Amino acid sequence: MADAAVPGSPGKIVKYLVCGCGSTGYNVVEELLKETDSILILDRDEKRVEDLRDQKYDAIVRDMKEPNAFDDLPVPEVIFVLSNDKDANLSAVRTTKAKYPLAHVIARAPDPVGKDMLENAGADVVLYPQEVIAKTAVHHIRRLAASRIARRLSALLGSWEGTLGIVAHTNPDPDSVSSAMALAAIAHDASGGKLISRILYDGNIGHQENRAFVNLLDIKMEKITPEILAACDHLALVDSTAPGSNNALGKEARVNVIIDHHKNGTHDTTKVEFVDIRPGMGATASILTQYLQELDLPVNTKVATALLYGIRADTRDFRRNITPQDLNYAAFLLPLTDRDILDKIMSPSVSQETLDVLGNAIRNREVVSGYLFTNVGYLRNRDAVPQAADILISLEGVNTAIVYGVTDTNIVFSARNRDIRIHIGKVLEEAFTGIGEAGGHANMAAATIPLTYFSMVKEKEELLDLIIDPILKKVRRIVGLENEAKHEV
Numbered sequence: 001m002a003d004a005a006v007p008g009s010p011g012k013i014v015k016y017l018v019c020g021c022g023s024t025g026y027n028v029v030e031e032l033l034k035e036t037d038s039i040l041i042l043d044r045d046e047k048r049v050e051d052l053r054d055q056k057y058d059a060i061v062r063d064m065k066e067p068n069a070f071d072d073l074p075v076p077e078v079i080f081v082l083s084n085d086k087d088a089n090l091s092a093v094r095t096t097k098a099k100y101p102l103a104h105v106i107a108r109a110p111d112p113v114g115k116d117m118l119e120n121a122g123a124d125v126v127l128y129p130q131e132v133i134a135k136t137a138v139h140h141i142r143r144l145a146a147s148r149i150a151r152r153l154s155a156l157l158g159s160w161e162g163t164l165g166i167v168a169h170t171n172p173d174p175d176s177v178s179s180a181m182a183l184a185a186i187a188h189d190a191s192g193g194k195l196i197s198r199i200l201y202d203g204n205i206g207h208q209e210n211r212a213f214v215n216l217l218d219i220k221m222e223k224i225t226p227e228i229l230a231a232c233d234h235l236a237l238v239d240s241t242a243p244g245s246n247n248a249l250g251k252e253a254r255v256n257v258i259i260d261h262h263k264n265g266t267h268d269t270t271k272v273e274f275v276d277i278r279p280g281m282g283a284t285a286s287i288l289t290q291y292l293q294e295l296d297l298p299v300n301t302k303v304a305t306a307l308l309y310g311i312r313a314d315t316r317d318f319r320r321n322i323t324p325q326d327l328n329y330a331a332f333l334l335p336l337t338d339r340d341i342l343d344k345i346m347s348p349s350v351s352q353e354t355l356d357v358l359g360n361a362i363r364n365r366e367v368v369s370g371y372l373f374t375n376v377g378y379l380r381n382r383d384a385v386p387q388a389a390d391i392l393i394s395l396e397g398v399n400t401a402i403v404y405g406v407t408d409t410n411i412v413f414s415a416r417n418r419d420i421r422i423h424i425g426k427v428l429e430e431a432f433t434g435i436g437e438a439g440g441h442a443n444m445a446a447a448t449i450p451l452t453y454f455s456m457v458k459e460k461e462e463l464l465d466l467i468i469d470p471i472l473k474k475v476r477r478i479v480g481l482e483n484e485a486k487h488e489v
């Protein structure tokens with residue numbers, strides 16, 4: 001074997017030093033041999049060492065408990081301490097850590113108490129075999145469950161033919177659109193082309209980044225209509241939890257598949273053939289990526305680029321609600337994506353209307369004790385409202401930004417908050433009780449009042465003033481701002 005591993009040659013080096021060569025040590029040596037033969041074995045059992053030498057291993061007799069056990073050895077890069085004698089292992093870790101401060105030491109703990117002791121003695125990694133087995137077993141069962149659910153979806157889609165309507169949510173975002181694309185790819189593969197998917201949505205694709213996303217990836221989507229719905233043999237919901245919740249379906253609509261990462265609603269899903277709702281995940285696109293991976297499907301560039309962008313967008317550049325799984329799936333997708341397209345989506349040109357809305361928002365702002373209120377007036381693209389809130393919250397002296405405006409169909413309200421004493425989602429919920437829909441998180445929230453009853457009114461902006469004033473008063477009262485004076489920043 002390697003000359004470097006000859007004992008009694010100080011100054012020479014050896015890659016691995018394996019101390020204690022019972023069954024664990026022997027298995028480690030076998031594993032290491034796949035990489036290098038620069039391995040030196042120490043064991044206190046003469047017979048054992050003789051056997052190892054007969055098998056052409058470099059092995060010497062040493063008792064790890066002896067203070068001079070490591071004298072005259074080549075310098076190791078990595079030391080494995082693997083005997084089943086707790087005291088011997090502890091002594092070997094101490095001696096080798098002192099003698100070879102640059103080497104990594106991996107030690108086996110024969111029991112849980114030994115684990116702490118070996119760690120305290122300076123071992124870089126301590127393995128307690130029973131725990132390793134337990135963790136591996138659980139890991140395998142999770143993998144198994146993941147692959148089983150993917151195969152169940154594939155089998156279900158494979159048993160269908162005709163048209164599958166994949167319903168993205170209203171004003172669809174990249175997570176919901178990319179999830180729909182991936183589901184269409186799985187349906188195509190599973191059914192051998194017998195199941196035709198149509199991606200359906202309602203509302204607008206407003207945000208300029210989202211429009212760039214759909215245009216650059218040439219995504220085929222159709223506005224949902226009763227005729228199209230009637231033509232669908234099966235329906236799948238992606239990125240929303242139930243029919244009628246943030247999608248164009250009626251509450252009673254019968255859906256066959258629900259895949260989502262939002263908190264489970266009250267909807268009864270017992271009759272839905274396939275349900276995978278995982279509130280822990282950062283994006284529905286991550287769940288779909290997992291299916292593709294588990295089913296071992298080739299992922300085309302468009303789908304991969306869309307999914308990665310979906311995960312990125314839903315986790316705000318991997319900063320919000322992100323789990324290790326999301327990162328894993330993003331890493332899996334990255335080499336399959338089109339980097340040029342990703343770059344282009346992420347730096348789209350800002351539309352004229354968005355600029356106008358931002359201008360209005362900045363011009364019309366009123367600030368009271370860190371609360372900013374601003375009216376952006378009439379707008380066609382509602383996505384400009386949260387964008388304006390995102391920008392205004394970054395103004396100095398502003399802790400809470402509330403931006404509102406009116407579209408052809410709704411009064412829209414968007415809030416951002418940095419004041420930890422306030423849960424802005426709950427504030428809006430309370431202020432809009434009985435008038436509209438509101439909700440959100442502690443730091444961001446939105447609300448909508450449908451203009452159904454006022455659709456005949458021509459002057460939308462007057463209407464806005466009329467309706468918004470009492471609401472703003474209510475918001476001010478809830479956050480305790482009633483008597484504060486206005487000033488500008």
Ligand SMILES: [Mn+2]
Pocket residue numbers: 175176239261282283284314
């Ligand atoms: Mn989502």
